[in-house]
Amino acid sequence: MTDFGSMLFVFVLATFIGLGVIRRVSRLLYTPLMSLTNAISAIAVVGSIVVTGADHPLTIRILGAVALFASMTNIVSGFMITDRMLKMFKKQ
Amino acid sequence: MHLIGELSAVLATALFIFALYWMNDPKTARRGVIAGVTGMTVAVLTTWFQPEIVHHAWIVGAIVLGFAVGIPLSRVPLTAVPQRTALSHAFGGLAAGLVGTAEYFLWLGENSAQLTPFRMSALVIEVILGFLTFTGSLMAAGKLQEVKWIPQRPVTYPGQNFVNLAVLGVAVGLGVALVLHPHAAWGGQAFVAIGALALVFGVLLIIPIGGADMPTVISILNAYAGLAAVAMGFVLNSKLLVTAGALDGSSGLILSIIMCRAMNRSFTNVLFGAFGKAQPVLAAGEQKAWKQETVEGAAQMLEQARTVVIIPGYGMAVAQAQHKVRELYDALTKRGVTVKFAIHPVAGRMPGHMNVLLAEANIPYSALVEMDEINPEMPQTDVALVLGANDVVNPAARYNKGTPIYGMPIIDADKAKTVLAVKRSKNPGFAGIDNELYVGDNTWMLFGDAKAVLSDLVKQFGSGGIH
Numbered sequence: 001m002t003d004f005g006s007m008l009f010v011f012v013l014a015t016f017i018g019l020g021v022i023r024r025v026s027r028l029l030y031t032p033l034m035s036l037t038n039a040i041s042a043i044a045v046v047g048s049i050v051v052t053g054a055d056h057p058l059t060i061r062i063l064g065a066v067a068l069f070a071s072m073t074n075i076v077s078g079f080m081i082t083d084r085m086l087k088m089f090k091k092q
Numbered sequence: 093m094h095l096i097g098e099l100s101a102v103l104a105t106a107l108f109i110f111a112l113y114w115m116n117d118p119k120t121a122r123r124g125v126i127a128g129v130t131g132m133t134v135a136v137l138t139t140w141f142q143p144e145i146v147h148h149a150w151i152v153g154a155i156v157l158g159f160a161v162g163i164p165l166s167r168v169p170l171t172a173v174p175q176r177t178a179l180s181h182a183f184g185g186l187a188a189g190l191v192g193t194a195e196y197f198l199w200l201g202e203n204s205a206q207l208t209p210f211r212m213s214a215l216v217i218e219v220i221l222g223f224l225t226f227t228g229s230l231m232a233a234g235k236l237q238e239v240k241w242i243p244q245r246p247v248t249y250p251g252q253n254f255v256n257l258a259v260l261g262v263a264v265g266l267g268v269a270l271v272l273h274p275h276a277a278w279g280g281q282a283f284v285a286i287g288a289l290a291l292v293f294g295v296l297l298i299i300p301i302g303g304a305d306m307p308t309v310i311s312i313l314n315a316y317a318g319l320a321a322v323a324m325g326f327v328l329n330s331k332l333l334v335t336a337g338a339l340d341g342s343s344g345l346i347l348s349i350i351m352c353r354a355m356n357r358s359f360t361n362v363l364f365g366a367f368g369k370a371q372p373v374l375a376a377g378e379q380k381a382w383k384q385e386t387v388e389g390a391a392q393m394l395e396q397a398r399t400v401v402i403i404p405g406y407g408m409a410v411a412q413a414q415h416k417v418r419e420l421y422d423a424l425t426k427r428g429v430t431v432k433f434a435i436h437p438v439a440g441r442m443p444g445h446m447n448v449l450l451a452e453a454n455i456p457y458s459a460l461v462e463m464d465e466i467n468p469e470m471p472q473t474d475v476a477l478v479l480g481a482n483d484v485v486n487p488a489a490r491y492n493k494g495t496p497i498y499g500m501p502i503i504d505a506d507k508a509k510t511v512l513a514v515k516r517s518k519n520p521g522f523a524g525i526d527n528e529l530y531v532g533d534n535t536w537m538l539f540g541d542a543k544a545v546l547s548d549l550v551k552q553f554g555s556g557g558i559h
């Protein structure tokens with residue numbers, strides 16, 4: 001049960017940090033913000049790596065590999081398109 | 093090894109927070125991408141090098157495939173960014189749902205003592221959120237891409253909200269039963285049923301939603317995808333995942349709130365209100381006729397103006413007219429006209445859509461002005477050029493309680509001395525509402541595709557036209 005407590009603690013604090021930081025994001029950048037946070041939340045890839053790579057039954061690893069592919073797609077396309085968009089914002 | 097894992101998780105978390113922090117200014121924003129990529133690489137490598145990971149070929153294969161699909165997806169035209177974003181929410185949801193399913197059956201088969209009530213609740217939440225985000229986002233992406241077999245117009249039927257809530261209710265009910273009896277013989281079937289119901293619910297949730305609500309819906313799906321990652325973090329006992337998911341979730345939440353406020357609507361109203369269903373409302377008073385202007389006349393008006401405010405909308409994106417807008421911007425600024433762009437928060441199909449398109453056309457971001465800042469300047473503006481925007485400039489939103497957009501803050505285009513409106517067709521806009529701006533005393537219409545009209549306008553400023 002201490003597990004649950006500390007996880008909840010982390011969740012609440014991280015949400016507050018998130019709200020504080022996101023509130024200050026430039027309104028110009030909401031589209032790249034969404035692709036960036038999407039790439040970041042694809043950190044779920046660590047979960048899929050463990051499911052895919054450990055010595056589990058085959059069906060489990062197939063589920064993991066599809067999840068790994070989906071997360072990896074988000075990481076690659078998310079970071080790349082964010083950078084591509086941000087490059088375009090010029091002051092003058 | 094455990095210590096290294098913990099330390100790298102802390103490092104990745106810090107880098108992710110910095111990545112978002114640097115997004116507060118376009119000047120530092122690209123640093124955020126580098127921080128994000130670094131954090132991700134650290135986290136992936138430390139996970140991969142754990143001794144329990146033995147099937148490396150599988151991981152390499154999935155990663156290579158991810159690159160093969162991800163790179164083309166990052167090169168889509170910027171007008172297609174809303175559907176790409178929806179698709180990435182779908183992938184995020186799918187990953188969460190699949191990992192949740194895999195973990196459940198793993199524990200069920202090998203070590204069912206792991207299925208504590210706490211873990212079981214997290215698993216149920218992860219799978220419901222993950223799978224509903226998956227199909228919901230796929231539907232949204234399909235609508236945005238205008239895929240043929242997905243209806244663009246909102247699909248509504250009697251008792252729709254009841255059916256939707258019933259589907260979700262059954263899924264949640266089964267989830268509660270599983271939490272109470274995690275080792276029951278029917279556990280596996282119940283779990284599969286929960287996933288299936290969540291998949292169905294995602295579709296049902298999105299079909300009644302129309303294009304004008306997409307900015308809000310994409311933001312809400314963003315929040316769900318983040319929360320699904322949080323739930324996965326609870327399941328896997330990973331603080332890194334919980335933190336990254338919470339950052340994503342809070343970003344989606346803030347954007348949803350901003351979008352809802354910009355339309356003066358609540359979450360429940362967006363999700364269960366079926367915007368497009370609203371009865372078309374006739375403009376107040378007698379039907380007035382619009383006045384059509386020629387391209388030559390419009391060019392003259394723009395030329396003689398001191399200040400011009402351009403109000404872009406989804407029509408500009410559809411026509412891919414942003415580069416022509418840039419040419420007009422150049423032609424006018426060269427003649428000493430001050431040109432600004434008024435950006436409504438829900439203009440386009442996702443948050444920030446207009447800004448990205450205009451930035452792509454090399455328009456400096458100092459010329460892009462938020463609705464709240466531009467409105468006090470509108471009465472002093474000589475020409476307001478409405479470019480494929482409709483509901484966001486409809487004055488009926490101020491007073492006509494009968495319209496579905498009543499109370500929505502708008503850009504005060506009608507207060508400008510002259511209004512030039514470029515419109516594709518003579519039909520009412522997406523929401524099926526007449527726009528009385530178009531029949532205003534100081535409004536002149538230019539009918540046609542935004543790109544074609546702008547090309548003609550720019551030509552007037554070139555050779556042979558106005559000098």
